[in-house]
Amino acid sequence: MKKILISGLLTGCILFILSYSGLFLSVRFFPALFAEYNNPLFNSDGNRDLLFYLHAFVFSMALSWFWDRFKSLFHGSLLVRGLELGLVYTLVALLPVMWISFSALDVTLVMVFSWLIYGFIQATIAGVVLALLNP
């Protein structure tokens, strides 16, 4: 349990830095991609900003538990194990959620696709870090 919490927390810290700096740079250098976020579907008064930034930790804790439970099924180098976790997460969790999001919400295909790619990259990074911390 301690190992799950510590590796989850460390993975969360790394993802927090990488995810939000990546997002910050993407907004800065590809502003056109983010124009669609001026949409009432997205919270705009800042009262949920803390929850937004905690996402990296919620995500890492969940994957840390999953990794500890099923890591014996992932073989190969750190990168291969990380990529495999990224693919599993994308297929099992992200794809169905993105599917229902696109079908039910007034969001564009590009936006949903960018979330899919963003989630895959996050899960792959988490997989590499978890494979290193909890082999």
Add this chain to the structure above:
Amino acid sequence: MLLLSPGKEQWVITDTSNLIVNGSTNINKFSCEIPSYDRLDTLTITRNGKGALLSGNVGLNVQSFDCHNSMMTRDLRKTLHQKEYPRLFIQFLSLNELPGLTAKAQSVTGLVNIQLAGVTRRLEVSYQISADADRTIHLLGFKTIKFTDFNLVPPSKLGGMIKTNDELTVTFHLRIRTI
């Protein structure tokens, strides 16, 4: 040249009047427009020395805002609390000078009360006034306002990574007929 007669005069605002709000975020600019005026309102103008007193209220339908992007339009309406405050009001109070109305636009200033989302602020507005051959008076008003002046929070998304700047430039073009 049309000269305003002394005393009182009434102006009726025609439906081709419009209002444009220009603003920006850290990723783009936006321009939202109320392309026409859906009410029949009048302004009463009373000569007062060199200047003039104005009375009359223009109530613009927030639902009519069009930002040329459906998502942005809905976002602006939400920011302006359109459900609770369906109209924004411009109450005309005075003009510092009453110029002769010619085809050449003349610059004047005047006071207005602007009511946005239930909050009223008294502001000085710059105008350009002219009249065309059709005897239509064109009152073009410009004012920079801030969301926060009206206790409104400029929208921000993705934990503040996309931020709307506080300043908005409001331009209204009233096409007026003397009655």
